C-alpha cells in the first residue's frame with residue numbers, strides 16, 4: 001500500500017484542487033506572502049490566507065535518484081527521481097520527476113502533472129520536464 | 133551572556149556498539165548507566181535527575197519513567213526529550229540547567245536503542261521514513277538518505293565539492309574507528325570502496341551513510357559543588373546553544389545553511405571562545421554530507437573549503453580540526469539518540485586525555501554538535517578541561 005495523504009483542515013483545499021487538476025497554494029491576503037505547506041496562518045504577518053492557483057511551472061532546486069526504497073511500497077518504483085521544485089509563484093514542492101527524457105539538472109524547468117492514486121479522492125502532483 | 137556555566141560532565145559510559153542481540157533496549161540503558169556511574173565514582177542512589185530520549189524498538193510514550201522503574205530509582209526530576217540527533221547534546225544542555233538551578237545534583241542523561249537487532253532493517257528504514265511530512269514528503273517516497281541526498285546535490289552544485297571529497301570523510305572516520313575498541317566498524321576502507329559502494333540515493337552511496345547499530349551511551353552532569361565526591365571532575369560545560377529553522381526538508385529555508393550556524397554561535401558566545409580555539413570537534417555525521425555542510429555553516433571552514441580540507445586529511449588526528457575521533461555515526465555506530473551522545477562521550481574522553489592511540493594532543497577545548505531531522509534541530513556544546 002502506498003502511503004497516501006490524509007487531508008486535514010489545513011490541507012483539504014490543496015487536495016481538493018489536485019483532484020480537479022489544479023495546483024493550489026496559500027497566499028496571504030494582507031502581505032502577499034506565498035506559503036507551503038499549508039497552515040492556519042501566514043508565517044510572515046499572521047494574516048488571513050487565501051488559496052491561489054499556481055500555473056504549475058517551476059525550476060529544479062535539487063534532485064536525487066533514489067535507489068534504496070524507504071519502505072516496501074516503493075520497492076517496485078526504484079530507481080525514481082525526486083526533485084525539489086521552486087515554483088514560479090514562490091513556494092517549494094517535493095515531487096517525483098516522471099519519465100525524464102534527459103538527466104535532471106539544477107535549474108531545469110519542469111511543470112506539474114496530476115496522477116491518480118489507489119484512493120479515488122487523492123491525486124498526487126508530479127513533475128515532468130518542460131516541453132514533454 | 134552573563135551566565136557562566138558551572139556544571140561538570142562527571143562521568144561517561146558507552147556499551148559496546150554493533151550487533152548486541154543479547155541485550156534489550158532498557159538493558160543497554162542500564163549498561164551505559166553503570167559505565168557512567170563507575171566512571172564518575174558515583175552510585176545509582178546519588179542520581180537525583182534522569183533525562184532519557186526515545187526508542188524505536190520499545191516506543192514507550194514515557195521512556196524516562198519506564199527507565200527509572202526498570203532501575204528502581206525515584207529521582208527528584210525526570211523527563212524524556214526528542215530532538216532526533218540533537219537529543220544527546222540537548223540532554224546535556226538541559227541537565228546543566230537543572231544542576232545550575234539547584235533542582236538536582238547529579239543528572240543522568242542516558243540513551244540507547246537496539247535498532248540493529250531489535251527490528252528488521254526494513255523496519256528501521258521505514259521507521260525513519262516517518263520523519264518525512266506525512267502529506268507532502270512521505271507519499272513521494274522520500275527516505276532519510278534521499279532527503280540528505282537532495283542537500284548533497286545542491287551543496288555540490290553550489291560549492292563545486294566532489295563525491296571524492298565526501299568519500300574522504302567516510303575514509304577518515306573509519307580510520308578513527310579503527311583506533312576505538314568499541315566501534316561497530318573498524319576495518320579500513322578506501323576512497324575507491326566508498327565511491328563504488330552501492331548507490332542509496334545519488335550522490336550518496338552506502339558508505340556515505342551512517343551505520344545502524346545497537347548500543348547506548350550515558351553522561352552524568354553534576355553540580356559544581358559536588359566536585360569533591362567525583363572520581364574525575366575534570367570537564368566542564370562552557371557554553372551551549374540551539375538553532376531551529378524547520379522540521380521537514382520542504383520547509384528548509386536553505387539547503388546549505390542550517391540552524392547549526394545559530395546553535396554554534398550561541399554556544400561560542402556563551403563560552404567566550406571562537407572556532408579557531410577548538411582543539412577537537414565531535415560533529416554529527418549521519419551522512420558524509422551532514423558533516424561537510426555543518427563544518428562550513430558553523431564557520432570552521434569557509435564555504436567550499438571543508439571538502440578539500442577533508443581530502444587533505446585536515447579532519448584527522450593531526451589535522452587542522454581533528455573531527456569525530458571515535459569514528460562518528462559513519463563508523464563508530466549509530467543507535468538512535470545514543471548516536472549523538474557518543475560524540476559527547478568522546479569529547480569528554482579527549483579532554484581527559486584518555487583516548488590512547490586516537491588522542492588529540494593537549495586537547496583542552498572541545499566542540500560537540502548534534503542535529504536532528506533533516507538538519508532541522510541543532511544543539512552545540514563547548515566543553516573545557518577544568
Ligand SMILES: [Zn+2]
Nearest residue numbers: 028031042045
Ligand atoms: Zn501575511
